[in-house]
Amino acid sequence: MTVDIFRSHCTTRMEQLLNSPSTALRWRREKPISSSCIIDLCGEGENILCLLELELRREDPVNNVIKIWRAVENDPHTYSQGHLVILHTFSDFYQAHKSKMENAVFAGQKMAHAINKLLYKPLMFDLLPPVAHEPFPTNTDEQLQRICADVVAYVNQHVKSK
Numbered sequence: 001m002t003v004d005i006f007r008s009h010c011t012t013r014m015e016q017l018l019n020s021p022s023t024a025l026r027w028r029r030e031k032p033i034s035s036s037c038i039i040d041l042c043g044e045g046e047n048i049l050c051l052l053e054l055e056l057r058r059e060d061p062v063n064n065v066i067k068i069w070r071a072v073e074n075d076p077h078t079y080s081q082g083h084l085v086i087l088h089t090f091s092d093f094y095q096a097h098k099s100k101m102e103n104a105v106f107a108g109q110k111m112a113h114a115i116n117k118l119l120y121k122p123l124m125f126d127l128l129p130p131v132a133h134e135p136f137p138t139n140t141d142e143q144l145q146r147i148c149a150d151v152v153a154y155v156n157q158h159v160k161s162k
Helices: 001-017 062-074 096-112 141-159
Strands: 026-034 037-045 047-054 083-091 119-125
Touching: 001 026, 001 037, 001 047, 001 141, 026 062, 026 141, 037 062, 047 141, 062 083, 062 096, 083 096, 083 141, 096 119, 119 141
Parallel strands: 047 083, 083 119
Antiparallel strands: 026 037, 037 047
């Protein structure tokens, strides 16, 4: 099994979970927001666009922040109709690679300060992605449900407060 197969499984399951009746957004996976920026999961609703990046074992998670920042800076009118929320989820892999996560969070916070109506929210989840041909962790679905519940709660709170 590769990380790509596991990523596809996770984003497909998260799309199903996030499109429950308890969320105010319509979620799609692998949505392009520019010609060079594809987002793992994108939730769209009235006056809000939510971009979710799923970091499993990426060596440079800060790159996802930078690609979003560049897309928003290059086409600010795309997001001018409402609020833009960036949800940056990190697996347990980053417990052993804290500086990679810290750099991504730092860049995300700087992006949020630089762009009006943008929120950046890092989220951790207790899942260690498999390597090579390892099976999926036994807690995969439980952790995907938990992270999606956290996402829905955060987004619903944000949507209701605006």
